[in-house]
Amino acid sequence: MNARFFHTTPSFKHGVHPDDYKHLTRDRPIERLPFPDSVVVPISQHLGRPSKPIVSPGQYVYRGQLIGEATGFVSSPMHAPMSGVVREIMLHHHPSGNMTEAVVIDRDPLSAQTLFGERRIDWRSMSAKEIIDEIGIGGFVGLGGAAFPTHVKLTIPEGKKARFFIVNAAECEPYLNSDYRILLEKREAVFEGIRVYLKALGAERAYIGTESNKADAARFMREGIPSDLPCEVVEMETKYPQGAEKMLIEAVLHKEVPSGKLPIDVEVVVNNVGTVAGVGELFLFGQPLIERVVTITGPGIKTPANLMIPIGTRLSDVVAYCDGIMDNTRQILFGGPMMGTAQRFLDVPIMKGTSGVLFLTEDKVVHREEYPCIRCQRCVDACPVYLNPSRLGALAGARLYEDMLDYHIMDCMECAACSFVCPSNIPLVQRFRVAKGLLREQQARENEKQKAQS
């Protein structure tokens, strides 16, 4: 027990404690992956409408040059991750499992890969609107995994106000260390980013929320806070899903975001630390979002590492750099083990939202044999939004999807804590995803019908 025994460590209620496996890459500094021979940049790497390519095959592009435009407000542009020639725009495997359009760029072997239009952007003389536009043009999205366009998050709706800004460095997913390494290695960029965010939001105070398994990073950040920056480091309990926005806000500010509302409704904006550091670098060097830190880890990869990877690099190039995969590798995940997605192909590209790639060997693959629910309450105790997964699971099993609305299925954020603890191996969150999808579809159909009738 530490010296803070009599203080309660900031946290949310409920949640789970998976083994964190952070030691695999914890102490590996960020290495820069050499530029691959070619990259594949999908037009859809963010939540919202896909971007529209503005380059054509054969065209030469410079590293950092705009190659795809945003197609609306909730959309995000894309930039060339390296200098080279556009080979083609084609359908390509996407980490979501679909085929999507992507721009393929062959590296110019003679290029020094210097940044196109490197410059320092003086945000201090800019208005909040100008800063947010600059972030939007830079193609910034949430780097924690959801990839929600940052400029949308920063645009405060009419009549609302952002008083607090929280930097999300909880990194509660097991195995991942990219946020941790960013705290340790990009401290100045994070602080610069915080300054920019505070100005853009008109917020009065910033918090950096991280977990107790990153106590050294918390101390390092705390020691470096510039005296004029209204910022505080909050070291929270190591618990999953501490990094979920609503949980983070509860832990740091003791506020509950009302059901169905957004953090801005309690005057808070949350952004991932990687995004904040990226925004800091945008204003320091003019670098748009063309590369990111990715934790390459798990028992199935020969040399685990934290890599700075150009967006669009194929997974096979990353694997080759890390000395290959073990023969008994059975599962490859984009993201962490709690919310990540399994991959089928090694040519999928690293995207803006890829925080880690996890290689699981045969012995680590979960084989689920389902048993009846024994009503042990573990899921009820785990659910961070206080749902009753046992009941919801029974309703979903009986396909009583509409009854699930009474038990607030739409509040489920699919964190998978219930499935993680269930001693009967019931695929709870898996069923909830299906149920939510069907309910949304049904709602959309009903809306259409009403529209048609009126």
Next chain:
Amino acid sequence: MMSREHPDLLLTTSPFVKDPADASWIMWQVNFALMPIAAAAFWYFGLAALLVMTAGILGAMSMEFAVLKMASGFPGKILDGSALLTGLLLALTLPPGIPLWMAFVGGAVSIGLGKAVFGGVGSNMFNPALVGRAFLQAAFPVAMTSWPAVSSADRFVSASSSLFAFPFMTPTVDGISSATPLSARFFDGVSAPLQDLLIGNTSGSLGETAGLLILVCGAYLAIRRVFNWRIPLAIFGSVILLTSILYQIDPEIYPSAGFHLFAGGMMLGAVFMATDPVTSPLTQKGCWIFGAGIGVMAVVIRQWGGLPEGVMYAVLLMNAMTPLIDRFTQARTFGSTRSERFTR
């Protein structure tokens, strides 16, 4: 590099990690925690305890086996520990002199009528072991209320002949049939010394007498997070509160809280019967209500009912209340107020 497709990659959905505790592990933990209690039963009642426990377990396991064989796709496995647990729990609630065939039938009824008819493990409304016991109590009231003396000198070398009674012949309980602490108190006004109640040196059902030991085993399960500690705590709380008030009114008629807690099946019922997850509420608040209800009902039946013991019926009645309790104690969701609990 050229292999576009890795041949052996599994496509499943998250989560890809799993807490190691599974349902079978939970059941075996409870079985494990019952071992010291079974050992105490052997210590106090000798060979009879061993035989009755074996008969109860055999009855339960045979019925489970038969059900699993007959109905394909029936949930559960013979070695998942649940039938063993039911049989053992039932045996621990039986008098040491009960004919073995009754213990066997009780075990079979526990699984058959207590669990299988509802659809198997997880679907039963009532605690299966107590269903078996209630059946025996109704069918064989004499055998279920004949209590051989505790710690008899020859307990490790011979077993009462009543154990080997032939099915449906009148069971004869030989030797001295002694009173349990509860019947002695309520019918004869004699109180057993508290230290005997604590260590278990009294007559009674096989596994109910060693109150302190049950408490220790329960603490183990609570620490391993195998059961919800709120339920026994709520039972103890309500029993202490109610009996202390009654004791203040008239200590002659109403025994003390300590007596109520440690005499009869209160400890075994509170720690091992009421905490059955399948038949207790899912919500934390519900567990407090459930436990408090059991405590109050057990005391009421003991004090004003025709039976000296009321824990079994208290647990069964509250089992029946569980769905209702769940319905009305549904927690508010994160970010909503209490009044928004039910949207439609």
